[in-house]
Amino acid sequence: MRRVAVVAASCSRAGARYTESQEDLLVEAGLAALAMAGVEPEDIDAAWFGCTTVSANHALLNFSLKLGYLPMTKVSNAGATGADAFIRAALAVASGEADVALVAGVEKRTDAGLADGLESDRVFSPAATGIEAMLRDLHPATFTSLYLRRYGAAFGLSLEEIGEALDALARRSRLRGALTPWSAIYGLEAGYSEDAGPVVAPPLRLGHCAPAFDGAAALVVTAEAWARQRGMPYAVLEGFGMVSGALEGRYSRRYAYVGLPELRTAAARAFSEAGVDGWEAVDHVQIFDRTVGDELLAYEDLGLVPEGRAVAAVLDGMFGVEARLQVNTDGGLLCSGFQAGASGVRQIAEAFVQLTGRAGPRQLPHVRRSVVATVGGTLGAATAVVSVFRSGA
Structure with missing residues (x-):
């Protein structure tokens, strides 16, 4: 298995971004990460996209950054979504299935619409009964x-x-x-x-509580050898x-x-x-x-x-x-x-x-x-x- 490195990272400014869409936030974070890594969209071998909004799918990331035809997966795993997406990208790079991978996550919490907002916040199934029904809509x-x-x-x-x-x-x-x-x-x-x-x-x-803000973040993940050959600073996943x-x-x-x-x-x-x-x-x-x-x-x-x-x-x-x-x-x-x-x-x-x-x-x-x-x-x-x-x- 190859050593995995993070060679670039960027985050959008957090806040109530009422005038920007999810696509806008992904462009803000994603293009900055690609620029830091010195790669173009066509250099990406595969991408993992984290988002818990029900209506968003993998195409949202591709449409935003114009990555072209490549393997792309949407990940949704509650608060662990972004970290889960990174692990899946890291495993692909470690196995040799991808040399350069993109990880991106986005969420619109302030004006995503009532249906998506409620659905993404539910810990249990909307059809739950008993204690699950009682706990379903409790605030974190x-x-x-x-x-x-x-x-x-x-x-x-x-x-x-x-x-x-x-x-x-x-x-x-x-x-x-x-x-x-x-x-x-x-x-x-x-x-x-x-x-x-x-x-x-x-x-x-x-x-004491994190607010519900909008934002996006992106990482470029490669093999350690790829980063070392280019003489760039990086962080290794141990x-x-x-x-x-x-x-x-x-x-x-x-x-x-x-x-x-x-x-x-x-x-x-x-x-x-x-x-x-x-x-x-x-x-x-x-x-x-x-x-x-x-x-x-x-x-x-x-x-x-x-x-x-x-x-x-x-x-x-x-x-x-x-x-x-x-x-x-x-x-x-x-x-x-x-x-x-x-x-x-x-x-x-x-x-x-x-x-x-x-x-x-x-x-x-x-x-x-x-x-x-x-x-x-x-x-x-x-x-x-x-x-x-x-x-x-």
């Missing part, structure tokens, strides 16, 4: 709220203590987002107000883990509802495949933060802190702006919005720019290895994708 923040309340009860933490940790994570992410050109809050002093706003689902407040759950909480009393076994398993597989022995060898991590509560719980699932210690670790500054291991250096989904088709691609894009020295004023010194953790779904039916990258420069 509600699910995380239930997890956080269960977590607090399990480890003797009050909602106020958890809320204090959530405030700290949100402040850190906003500071990072204000420095990120593709963030919705780029250039805003201090990255918005310190106030987290009204309560949405205790202990979560409005400022290993990955991808795991989906099976609603274990519905039939097993062992399921604790204080974390995601899918994320724990995916992380273990990714580190094993990459040959990385612990977080001491990692300099940077992008964690899926549909809410900062999801990020908080992920610290334990990823093995960054022992069970029950995430709140204390955050309040001690372990994941702050001065920490050794830097988290969500672009502000995360909190500052770019939850774009199911594009969010996982955006996370990888941030890992890429950090590993290749292209992150501008938010660039970290001496970044050698980055981990990207993405999650889609919830309540024991999640898909988790964890990827380990190192600098190829």
Whole structure:
């Protein structure tokens, strides 16, 4: 199997892009990625397109970028859509089926139309009965709220203590987002107000939740030898883990509802495949933060802190702006919005720019290895994708 490299990445500016279509956003991100890689549309051997909008199919990407006649696949896997699309492209390159692959994701969340908006947000089937029917249309923040309340009860933490940790994570992410050109809050002093706003689902407040924004992101993926021959900076995929759950909480009393076994398993597989022995060898991590509560719980699932210690670790500054291991250096989904088709691609894009020295004023010194953790779904039916990258420069 060939080593896989990311040689280019680009993201559209996140926000309520009312005057632009999905095609416009794909052109903005896609053409910039192709230009960075120094390739033309006809150089692409295959493409993977992430989007959860029901009415969008693979032709949307082809029409937008005029790629011509080539293999193209649409991927839809809830919040893990973009990361899933990347893994499929990476496997094609590793196997030799493609030398140059394009990965792109897009989502229109602010004006996609009522039918698509509801359909893409549903975790369970529209024909569900019983508990699935009750849970079907709950907002993602509600699910995380239930997890956080269960977590607090399990480890003797009050909602106020958890809320204090959530405030700290949100402040850190906003500071990072204000420095990120593709963030919705780029250039805003201090990255918005310190106030987290009204309560949405205790202990979560409005400022703890990723907004529903529009956006697109794109990556060019090649064999490492291809990138090395051209003398370009790149990020190498060292290993990955991808795991989906099976609603274990519905039939097993062992399921604790204080974390995601899918994320724990995916992380273990990714580190094993990459040959990385612990977080001491990692300099940077992008964690899926549909809410900062999801990020908080992920610290334990990823093995960054022992069970029950995430709140204390955050309040001690372990994941702050001065920490050794830097988290969500672009502000995360909190500052770019939850774009199911594009969010996982955006996370990888941030890992890429950090590993290749292209992150501008938010660039970290001496970044050698980055981990990207993405999650889609919830309540024991999640898909988790964890990827380990190192600098190829």
